[in-house]
Amino acid sequence: MADIEAARKEFQRIDADGDGFITAAEFKSALAQGGDWNVTDTVAEAIIGSRDLNGDKVLSFDEFWTYLNK
Ligand SMILES: [Ca+2]
């Protein structure tokens, strides 16, 4: 079980524009900031797509949290 407060902080860090959703572009820049420059747009979209439960192509906190607790 992940820590929901830590998960919220991580989510807010990735959600650069603070709209409450993580897009593939935001996810990609977060990984790049972490030193992982090999993630392309296609890879970022595939990762978001695999965690996206309602098909809107962005991650809500609920989807992020569900993913962490799988
Ligand atoms: Ca956002």
Ligand SMILES: [Ca+2]
């Ligand atoms: Ca979604």
